[in-house]
Amino acid sequence: MSLLELDDVKVHFPVKRGVFFDRTVGHVYAVDGVSLSVEAGQTYGLVGESGCGKTTLGRAVLRLVDITSGGVVFDGTDLAALPGEEMRRARRRLQMVFQDPLGSLDPRQNIESILTEGMTAHGIGADAGERRKRILDILAKVGLPANALSRYPHEFSGGQRQRIGIARALVLEPDVIICDEPVSALDVSIQAQVLNLLEELQESMGLTYLVIAHDLAVVRHISDVIGVMYLGSLVEEAPSDLLYAEPRHPYTRALMSAVPVPDPVVEDGRERILLTGDLPSPADPPTGCRFHTRCPWKQETLCATERPALRDVGDGHRVACHYAAEIADGTITRAAGEASPASTPETSPV
Amino acid sequence: MPLLSVDELTITFSGRGSRDVQAVAGVSFDVDQGQVVGLVGESGCGKSVTSLALMGLLPSRGVTIGGRADYDGTDLLRLSTARMRDLRGSQLAMIFQDPLSSLNPVVPIGVQVTEILKRHRGMKGEPARKEAAHLLDRVGIPDPTRRLKEYPHQLSGGMRQRALIAMAVACAPRLLIADEPTTALDVTIQAQILELLKELVDEEGTALLMITHDLGVVAGLCDQVNVLYAGKVVESAARRPLFAAPTHPYAHGLLGSIPRLDAPRGEPLRPIRGSINDRIDWADGCAFAPRCDSYTMECLTGTPQLTEPHTPGHLARCVNPVKHEMHGDGGDHGNTADLKKTEAGS
Structure with a gap:
């Protein structure tokens, strides 16, 4: 059994209107039926x-937002059904690292106080001495100097602040860490340091990660399994290498072709699938396949009327597209006019 | 003009x-x-x-x-x-x-x-x-x-x-x-x-x-x-030679730090150590020296100049430019730095 299993999780936010009566006039379907499982010691x-x-899905796992329906089973317990106090205690084993390291650290608490707070709340460590020893141990693990303890968040650089955020999660000895955009606020040279750190920690401490990010290259680098989300639901899920080698869902293909690769030779040679238009509103999602309004492979039948389920197509590869097989073997081709070959190779030396 | x-x-x-x-x-x-x-x-x-x-x-x-x-x-x-x-x-x-x-x-x-x-x-x-x-x-x-x-x-x-x-x-x-x-x-x-x-x-x-x-x-x-670092151009080239053979250790390090979508999984990133705060004044030497893997004492003696270490038109501000086996035309000798060719060279 997997360590963390999500079963048809839905998070709908009501849209209210009116002064006296909070009439609910609709819902924002932020997460609309996501099922996935995260294996122990792996990165999803x-x-x-x-x-x-x-992000809403990540927060829903920790019940930082209310789950409308569905189950979040962690190590045999359904978190969605836990009463408040028990949920609070369960959070020791499920920690989160946030995107904005400065925004998620209290500017008026020094590092020691930030790191101790969680331990006291969860009753870890017999006395202050023991807690301090443990904090120093973790600080060394995340690569911060011991003298950081008496300093405040503003005294650190972005990369160091993210390390503090990671240390805060680690002092509680969690099993699962949910990393919400752990490196997107950092410069690339610092990004690599933090990504390497996350990998080292996973190896030495046997952590399980759920990494949420918009950068496909970052996610591919650290994940074992990748799930691609579009408008509240998973459209494709596969082991990292397989997803890159054989993206089956049109959205995944478009997303991959849009990610710039720092190599002019690759950039000049590749074909871009340009999507037209913008993301539809999650308050008023399209009927049928959520992606059909922008899909270059859209067909006359099914796409606009029936919502495709996530189907297993072998090798742990799941796709939510009616025509995944036909697109893969080339019986269905992309609508004309959508594609633009990458810029013509120019006459530069080398 | x-x-x-x-x-x-x-x-x-x-x-x-x-x-x-x-x-x-x-x-x-x-x-x-x-x-x-x-x-x-x-x-x-x-x-x-x-x-x-x-x-x-x-x-x-x-x-x-x-x-x-x-x-x-x-x-x-x-x-x-x-x-x-x-x-x-x-x-x-x-x-x-x-x-x-x-x-x-x-x-x-x-x-x-x-x-x-x-x-x-x-x-x-x-x-x-x-x-x-x-x-x-x-x-x-x-x-x-x-x-x-x-x-x-x-x-x-x-x-x-x-x-x-x-x-x-x-x-x-x-x-x-x-x-x-x-x-x-x-x-x-x-x-x-x-x-x-x-x-x-x-x-x-x-x-x-x-x-x-x-x-x-x-x-x-x-x-x-x-490529700019600490307020100076450290490398300047046409895009193909730059990506194929980044010559300044900073540019080289930057390319090594980026997870690439087309790179095989499991290949470790090579981050640049430290952060932009670890720098020295350009007047005293190379601002990148404290983060650089190939720095020598020479790096701390005055501002390095933009030169063409390997190929004409490919400028780098470094006294120990990164050597590239394949693209190092003429630059293969007399180099103290000995860094491997980057994978960016396709």
């Missing part, structure tokens, strides 16, 4: 563009 | 009671007609400040600007405010990172676009509105006449950036400066905007100065790339 990467519901 | 020639640009910020900060410490580069030139670097390298100085957008108090920026025979850094205003919008235009804060939230898009047409092209009334609609249509905004009446918050992020680009190209500028134009956007929208910029350069012959931290964007768009 969740990618998608802004507004696809990936 | 290049359209824009920046020569030894220096920008220093001084505040009462605090130490002077030299954000740009002597940056030189050229931009030719119809060329896309990239300024790449991480936060704090001086790339945005450079663009603001070129557009005359830095405050006059507390800022000291040195060097020259020759545009078509005039030095942009020494133009009067009135003359600069004439150039800005008509011949020079700029696109900023955050499209929402670059637009006035309480004025409809149409008014903001026609304002430029009024100021620089003397158009008004119906013709101006028609032209504005045409411009929005040109940058791929559907139903432009309706969009003209809308306010910025009614447009999506990609749409707003398109509107800003429409405003920037309204007077067919000869030089367009784009400061992180796609950083706030999703990748699929980023691809659309980059495609649009490419089109504008190809069709109108506009010169584009692209300021970005994203080496992937540079690889697909720029003809000439300048």
Whole structure:
């Protein structure tokens, strides 16, 4: 059994209107039926563009937002059904690292106080001495100097702050860490340091990660399994290498072709699938396949009327597309006019 | 003669009671007609400040600007405010990172676009509105006449950036400066905007100065790339040689730190150690030396100069340039650095 299993999780936010009576006039379908499982010791990467519901899903696992329906089973317990106090205690084993390291650290608490707070709340460590020893141990693990303890968040650089955020999660000895955009606020040279650190920690401490990010290259680098989200639901899920080698869902293909690769030779030679238009509103999602309004492979039948389920197509590869097989073997081709071959190779030396 | 020639640009910020900060410490580069030139670097390298100085957008108090920026025979850094205003919008235009804060939230898009047409092209009334609609249509905004009446918050992020680009190209500028134009956007929208910029350069012959931290964007768009570190250009080359054989250890390290979509999984990243805060003054030596894996005592003796260590036209500011086995024509001997060829060489 997997360590963390999500079963048809839905998070709908009501849209209210009116002064006296809070009439609910509709819902924002932020997460609309996501099922996935995360194996112990592995990294599950969740990618998608802004507004696809990936962050909400991560927060729903920790019940930081209310789950409308569905189950979140962690190590045999359904977190969705736990009463408040028990949920609070369960959070020791499920920790989160946030995107904005400065925004998620209290500017008026020094590092020691930030790191101790969680331990006291969960009753870890017999006395202050023991807690301090443990904090120093973790600080060394995340690569911060011991003298950091008496300093405040503003005294650190972005990369160091993210290390503090990671240390805060680690002092509680969690099993699962949910990393919500752990490196997107950092410069690339610092990004690599933090990504390497996350990998080292996973190896030495046997952690399980759920990494939420918009950067497909980052997610591919650290994940064992990747789930691609679009407008509140998973459209494709596969082991990292397989997803890259054989993306089956049109959205995944478009997303991959849009990610710039720092290599002019690759950039000049590749074909871009340009999507037209913007993401539809999650308050008023399209009927049928959520992606059909922008899909270059859209067909006359099914796409606009029936919502495709996530089907297993072998090798742990799941796709939610009616025509995945036909697209893969080339019987269905992309609508004309959508594609633009990459810029013509120019006459540069080398 | 290049359209824009920046020569030894220096920008220093001084505040009462605090130490002077030299954000740009002597940056030189050229931009030719119809060329896309990239300024790449991480936060704090001086790339945005450079663009603001070129557009005359830095405050006059507390800022000291040195060097020259020759545009078509005039030095942009020494133009009067009135003359600069004439150039800005008509011949020079700029696109900023955050499209929402670059637009006035309480004025409809149409008014903001026609304002430029009024100021620089003397158009008004119906013709101006028609032209504005045409411009929005040109940058791929559907139903432009309706969009003209809308306010910025009614447009999506990609749409707003398109509107800003429409405003920037309204007077067919000869030089367009784009400061992180796609950083706030999703990748699929980023691809659309980059495609649009490419089109504008190809069709109108506009010169584009692209300021970005994203080496992937540079690889697909720029003809000439300048890598900045701590306010100086540390490497400058055409994009193919730069990516195939990054010569400055910083550029080399930067490429090694980026997770690549097409790289096999499990290949470890090679981060640059430390952060931008670990630097020394250029006057004392190489600012990158404290983070560099191949530094020697030589690096700490005076400012290194931009030289052509391996190939002509490929400039690097380093005394121990990275050696590349395959591309190291003539540079294979007398080199203390012995770093392996980067995987970027395809």
